[in-house]
Structures are given as structure tokens and as C-alpha cells.
Amino acid sequence: MIRKSALLLASVVIPSHALAQEAPQQPSSAEVEVSGDREEPANDDFHGAIYVTASGVDRLDVVAGTSVLSGMALQRESSGQVGDILANLPGVEASGFSPGASRPILRGFGGDRVRVLIDGIGTIDASGASDDHAVAVDPLIAERIEVLRGPAVLLYGSQAIGGAVNVITKRIPPGVPDEAFHADLLGGVDSATGLWEGGISLDTKVTDNIVFHVDGSYRNTDDIEIPGFAASDDLRADLLADAAEEEEEGELEEAEEFRDAANISGIVPNTYTETWSAGTGIAFFSGESNFGVSFDYYDTEYGVPGAPGVGHHHHGEEEHGEEDHDHDDEHGEEEGEEAVSIGLRRYRADFRANIDLGDGFFDSVQSRVGFSDYTHTEFEGAEVGTVFEVKGVEGRVELAQSRRGGWGGATGLQFSAQDFVATGAEAYIPPNNVESIALFTLQEFYFGPFELEAGARYENTEIEASTLGIQRDFDTVSASLGGGYTLFDDFRAGLNVSRTERAPTAAELFAEGPHIATQQFEIGNPALDIERSWGAEGYVRGEIGEVKVNASVYRNWFDDFIYLAGTGEEEDELPVFAFLQQDADQWGAEAQVTFPLIEGRDFSLLGDVRGAYTRVELDDGTNAPRVPPLSLYGALEGRWEHFDLRGEVEWYDSQTDVAPFETRTDGFTMVNASLGWHPFEGRENLTIIAQVDNIFDAEGRRHTSFTKDFVPMTGRNFKLTARASF
Structure with missing residues (x-):
């Protein structure tokens, strides 16, 4: 299947290459910077332009509500x-399985309902299948990270009901720089x-039309420090009760193990990480083409923290628990058992070809293809x-329209193929092949103060598990x-409506066995239908004087919502969870307001207030699992010519609206402070930040987080970072 996919994509890209040598340059869809009528970006959190990567569309931030993290904030x-990285943005949370594995969650949705992209192409990894799988993206090489919502998401996949996260890099140079050499x-x-x-x-500018890029990074962390016990109050009480019970039965050694597990404090064992990456790229420019x-290459190794109560060891430390119930099942609970860790390596190649078509109806053809060879051990x-x-390929070709008065847009084709194989004792998902092809369009219309954006996507997805003799075919629209x-100046109000269809994933269809990350025995359902x-x-979005507002309320009505639910049964001493379908409702709100408090010649003081709330309720009256609680965020930032002083308060409510077999989570408040120093004129050549989190x-x-009851967030943390650009 991969070979067939490669031939199809090559047939698209190779002609583009030939044309690229004769036609003028058009920036890649992954690198077009669009700020509409906004000001140029500044190196702070309050004055950044909105960057949008969708080709053929000039102002997606207007309707889609794009959020961007770059500069000092990044x-x-x-x-x-x-x-x-994104967890403080409104409506964004983190799965937080461990320091080595944490996916973004948008409006309460995670996994494959959120597409994570690298320069507009999927990560082509296994991170969506399980929360203990790291996202194969190195944030150290990111220029900026975008969170996409609204109609624009249909450019990237019908699976992305929650939205999409796009990590923008310079690995394929976006343009010819003014300088001969640039370093970050x-x-x-x-x-x-x-x-x-x-x-x-x-x-490096090799010639006037050839640019060469190289990058590398290294990151190493030890086991995280925490303020108190690793186990939550409820889990710790259970462990101490188990210890007392074992003691009454004369099992003194087992009682001591439970007691030691309950009293782990100060650190979370086996939460170390080590990551490095290297990349190179080259781009050729000819006119507008x-x-x-x-x-x-991306390589990471990280510890998989174990639930307290089962003996695993990490670098000679005391017993600290099972990796999770799945590891409990497959690896056993014998004393002295080794700690579980994950080693991940990924090779990737990306190709880009953009062709200028002149002044016709379409002004450019923009294509991008990514190949990935991923192994997770x-x-x-x-x-x-x-x-x-995982071996996979994904490609997209877009025809960007010339703007005609108030009308613009892009139409394209996207294709992907992925071969997945899991081998070993805990291979709970059988080998499978997933192939999809999609046609999409996104159109913009401007009529004076009124803006209209329409998107549509047809997608065919074929999922085959040959060892089971099962093949499913889904057509989604x-x-x-x-x-x-525009009510006045740059302040807009509007409404988005959508009808989406999502095909089940291979894990939802075919899972069968103990699942490491979720500590449960998972059973898929090959008969699952399309989720609709x-x-x-x-929303309201824009500026009222110097005050910037971005607020929205939303609701989604699901037919055949796919979810993982406990059955009340056990398999190999593990609770059985099955993928089921029933109708569901989701609703919520999110907002951010930034405003100046003092504006002087040498000093300014700005405020930043954010909040988010979401609920997902199933048709039988129960709650969906792992939905984030109400959160509020407030910050004050004082700015001088060479210094920025910032204070933040993060408040999270307790979550008591829990799913069956799910525990409640206490609320908490964290206070952070940072001091940024820009020693040179322009504030961009060098930035040094000293900060204290929590x-x-x-x-x-x-x-x-699946691991919330035994992996709390990091305690007080002093951090120093420096970023230089020359």
C-alpha cells in the first residue's frame, strides 16, 4: 500500500519540480505569513500578528479563531x-501522561480527534493510538506553533473535530533571506x-536562489520533583488500607511494599527523558516558484511512570509501582522487576513544490509530501x-485561487497511507493498513464589513486488518x-456552523488486549459506524481601542459518538473497557482579553485574562472521561526598553463531573513569575528569561491525564533560558 501511495504522490510532485525551475516563486502553504490588517508581530505575548498557513486564504484568523505561540511566549x-507547551492557551489542555509523552487536548478532545501537523503534514506516528506514545515533534526547532479551529480545519482532515495543531519549522527554507548567513x-x-x-x-544563502538549512537539538531531564506524595489522597488511602489488610493476614513484606508505595514523595520515579534531533533541508527559488x-531524525527515550504498589526500579531507586495495569498484566508484579521505558526513533523526509501559474483563475499550485519511518520500542x-x-506517507496538492474582488480560496487533494505493525506481549492492536484520499475546498467572500468562509471535504478511508480478515471502508462528507x-474598526462578531463525519480509527475498531497507557483491557468493535x-x-473577536478580545461559545451534537467505557467485567485481573457508540452533547466557552493598564514612554503595564470551560455528556446521562474542568488564567506584564517582568496565576477548578470508573480531581492554583532581558536594541537579537514556575x-x-493519580505536575521550578538570533 505504501509503494502504491508513493507512486501516486510522486506523479504529482515530479511534474511540479519540473515546472518549478521555470516559473516564479510562490511561498509554501506552510510558510505564508498572513496578518490581514493587523500590525507587524512584536516579541511579546500581547502584540503578535496572527499567522495562518492555509494557502489561498488571506485572513483565516478572522473566522477560524487561530491561536499562535511564538517569540518570548514560546x-x-x-x-x-x-x-x-500549549496548555495555557484558552481551550487547550495537555494529556500529561508523563514528561516524555503529552499530546494537546482541544476543547476536551484528544487523540485522533486533534490533528498534530509539521508544516501542514501529519506527524505520521503512533501518538494518537495511546497516551503513553510521545508526539514525534521536536519543539526546540519550532518557529511558531498554531492552533487551528473552525472551517479551516477541513483542509487538514475530517478526523480533526477538536481542531489542529501545526508546528511551523524552517527545515525547508521558506524564502531567500536578505543576509548570507543566519543562526538561531x-x-x-x-x-x-x-x-x-x-x-x-x-x-545559508548558497546562491541568490538556493538556501541551505541545518539544525540540531538535545534535551535531557531527570525524574521530576513534586511538592508532596506521588499518590493522590484517594489512591494513597487505598494503598495504606491494602497495607493494613496484608499486615492483618501476616503478609508483612507485602504490607511494607504497599506502605512504601503510598509514601513515595519528593519525586516521581521513572519520569526521566532524553531527546535529540537533527535535520537538514535545501530549497531552490525561481521567481515566484x-x-x-x-x-x-528524531530520537527520544523516556521513562513510563508506574502506578504505586508494584515493584519497578529506575536507576537503583526504591520500588515505585507498576507501569500501569497493562504492564501489571503483561510484566507481572514480582519484586525487583525492571522499570519500563520507551525508546522512539523516527526518520522523515519532506518535499515541497510550489508553482506560480500567473494571472489566471488559479495563481499557484502548492504541494507537500511527507514520508516517515517510525519505530517505538x-x-x-x-x-x-x-x-x-509505522511506515507512512502523506501528501497534499492545493490550487490557490487568484483573489477576485472579495473572493478567494483554495481547492485540493490529500492522500495518506500508513502501515502499522505491533509485535510483542502487549501488541493489543493487530497489524493494519490505513489508506485515505480526500478532496477539499475552502472559500472566502468579503462584502464590505461582512465576511463569509465556507469549507467542504469528502474523504474515503479504507482500514484493513489482514490477520483478522477484516476490511472496513468509510465515505465521509x-x-x-x-x-x-465587522461592528466597528477591527472588532467582529460571527457564527460558525458545521456538519462533520469521522471514520473510526484502527484502535477503536480492532483493539484487543491489555493497554499500557490506560491500565485497562481494551476491546475494539469492528462494527463501529461513522461518528457524525x-x-x-x-464568537466576538478583535480590538476595542487598545483592548483585544477573543471569546467564543460552542455546542456540538453527536450521533454515534465513539468512546471508551468500562463494562464492569475483568480480564486477566484488569477492568475491561470497550469502544462503544451512543449520542452525546458537548458545550463550552473560552475567552481571552488583553488590555493596557499603563502606557508611558518608558514603561507600560498590560493585563491578560483567559478562561475555558467544556462539558461532554453522553445520551445515557453519564459524563465522558478525562474532560478538563473550568480553568482561569490572569497575568500582568510590565515592559521597559530592555526588560519584561511578568506574573501569572493559573486556577483550575476541581472536576467532579466524572465518568464511570473515573476518579475526581482536586482543583489547584499555581503562581508563576518571569523576568525577560533584551540587552540589545530591537529586543530580538538576544532574549534571556529567568522564571519561577509554581x-x-x-x-x-x-x-x-491517565496517570493523574500517581504523576502530579512539577513542583516549584527555577528556569533559565536564552535565545539568540543573528
């Missing part, structure tokens, strides 16, 4: 996983994780346990319509 939120460097250390990280990116290619000590392998009206939903979102060493647990 430096301050720097982390090893993209989910943790980033380094950082911290106290609570023992962080040492560094990254470098170099761009260009062609480029890049290659990169679970180790118990030095022994290989389960190996997950999704459409969305968004309208906005109607959605509506109302100043009061509060205990916090993410309700979205």
Missing part, C-alpha cells in the same frame, strides 16, 4: 512535548527536572517488550460555514 513555555540558538536549564537543553538552526526537500530494563512500527460582521456531529460556535510549590494534577 521560549517561556518551552517543553519537550507540544501538549505541555536556544539553551535552557531548570531545577525541578534537572533540565539541560540546547538547539541550533543555521540558514520554489522546490525544496528536507530530511530529519517498549523496554523492561534492557529487554525488548513490545515494538510498534464534512462541511462548515462561518460568517463574521452538528456544531455551532458564536512559586508556592502547589500540588496539581491534570484531570485529562
